[in-house]
Amino acid sequence: MQTSIVKKKLAEGKPVLVPKVCYLDPDIVETLGLLGFDSVWLCNEYRAITPSTLENLVRAGRAAGIECVIRTGMNSFDDLARFLCMGANGIMVPHVRTVEQAQLAVDRIKYPPIGSRELENIYADADYGLMPLEEYLRAANEQTFVVIQLEDMHAIERADEIAQVKGIDVLFVGPADLALALGVPGQFKHPEVVRAIRSVVKVCQARGLVCGTPALDADHCRFLMDEGVRYFTDGSDWRHLVAGFRQVKETYGPVGFTFRPERMR
Numbered sequence: 316m317q318t319s320i321v322k323k324k325l326a327e328g329k330p331v332l333v334p335k336v337c338y339l340d341p342d343i344v345e346t347l348g349l350l351g352f353d354s355v356w357l358c359n360e361y362r363a364i365t366p367s368t369l370e371n372l373v374r375a376g377r378a379a380g381i382e383c384v385i386r387t388g389m390n391s392f393d394d395l396a397r398f399l400c401m402g403a404n405g406i407m408v409p410h411v412r413t414v415e416q417a418q419l420a421v422d423r424i425k426y427p428p429i430g431s432r433e434l435e436n437i438y439a440d441a442d443y444g445l446m447p448l449e450e451y452l453r454a455a456n457e458q459t460f461v462v463i464q465l466e467d468m469h470a471i472e473r474a475d476e477i478a479q480v481k482g483i484d485v486l487f488v489g490p491a492d493l494a495l496a497l498g499v500p501g502q503f504k505h506p507e508v509v510r511a512i513r514s515v516v517k518v519c520q521a522r523g524l525v526c527g528t529p530a531l532d533a534d535h536c537r538f539l540m541d542e543g544v545r546y547f548t549d550g551s552d553w554r555h556l557v558a559g560f561r562q563v564k565e566t567y568g569p570v571g572f573t574f575r576p577e578r579m580r
Contacts, residue, residue, distance in 0.1 A: 316440055316451065319404055319458040320353045321382055322484065325525045325545055332530065333384065334550035339368050341375035343552050348379025356384040356548060359394070360409055366397070373401045377439065384462065395423040396432055399459060402439035407462040407487070412470045414477055417463055421482035424461055426452050429482045460484040462527065462546070466492035471511045478522040485546045486519055487527035488512045503531055516543040 321331050333354045336343050339362075347355050357364070357372055364372075369385070376383040384405035385398045395406050408420045422430040432455075437444040440459075441451045461482055465471055466489035474486060488511060490503040499505045512528055519526040520543060527546030530536035536547060564574050 316442060316446060316454045316458055317377070317380075317382065317404060319382060319460060321405065322458065322460050324353065325460075325484065328545065330540055330545050330547060332550070333546070333548045335548060335552070336372070337551050337553040338556075339364060339372065341371045344372050344381065344383070345375040345379040348376060348381030352381055354382040354384055354404070356386060356405075356407060358386045359391075359398075360386050360388050363388075369398070370401045373398075373403055374439070377402050384460075386464075392419055392423045395420070396435070399424065399432075399440050399455070400435060400438035404458065405460040405462060405484075407464060409464045409489070410466050410470075410492070411463045411477065412467065413473065414480060417477045417480045417483060420463065421461060421480055424459060425456050425482045429456055456482075462487050464489050465515060467496040468493070468511070471514060474515050474518045475522070478518050478524055483524060485525045485527045486515050487546065488515050490529060503529070504535060512539065512544065513542055519543075 324331050331353060333356050334347060334352060335356050335358065344355055355376060357369065359369065373383045382404035383402070384407050385403045386407035386409060387394050387398065389410045398406060406424050411417050411420065423432060424430060426432045426434070436446070436448060436451050440455060446454070462485040463477060463483050464487045465474060470477070478486060490508050493511060494500055494502050494505055494508055497505070497507050499507065502508070512526065516526040525545045526543060527548070528539065528544055530539065530547040530549035568574070
């Protein structure tokens with residue numbers, strides 16, 4: 316089992332930047348690892364990635380030394396152990412609103428005495444059964460990290476209660492759904508969203524956890540770092556693909572090339 320670079324950096328108070336892979340190509344995951352990123356996150360909340368595809372994405376991460384965090388569906392707790400057996404290093408659980416939901420997630424992710432995950436030690440996370448059992452159980456609990464997403468004010472207001480669930484590493488404020496719930500859709504830097512992030516940072520600092528949220532851009536990321544956020548997501552393959560090809564148009568337009576207008580089908 317890999318020793319988690321992410322957990323080590325967070326324990327040292329260092330920031331971690333986690334890009335997202337939207338397109339289900341293992342080559343992208345492997346390339347990010349070769350580029351030197353510590354972690355990547357794969358979203359199974361909206362796409363329902365087939366198990367074989369997801370396993371190949373995680374396998375590519377293992378080959379390139381990059382840690383894979385898988386976001387599951389809101390009520391897909393039975394998937395958590397399967398993702399970990401594939402070799403995922405972290406699990407991201409969306410739309411957690413109660414202590415009970417957070418505890419259920421930890422129970423499915425961690426082995427006793429922290430959780431109640433059932434034993435299976437012949438797959439990738441246990442080096443295909445080659446790790447001694449005691450070493451595997453210890454490493455699985457120590458090196459696997461849990462990211463709990465808080466995405467509405469109900470969750471934000473209960474952040475301190477949720478933070479007391481043993482086994483959580485990161486409380487992650489999701490600004491998209493939070494802004495939507497607050498009646499300011501798309502305004503990820505709205506004062507109310509920032510106020511919510513600040514409140515979760517305070518909880519995390521008091522409870523020994525890490526606060527996470529999207530970086531959005533370098534200036535906002537620097538601001539959030541000054542506020543105490545340490546776990547960031549940003550930089551999806553979709554975003555860079557679109558931005559890169561728009562840059563091609565801007566570069567070659569003055570040379571004499573013409574392009575059709577962008578449109579929605």
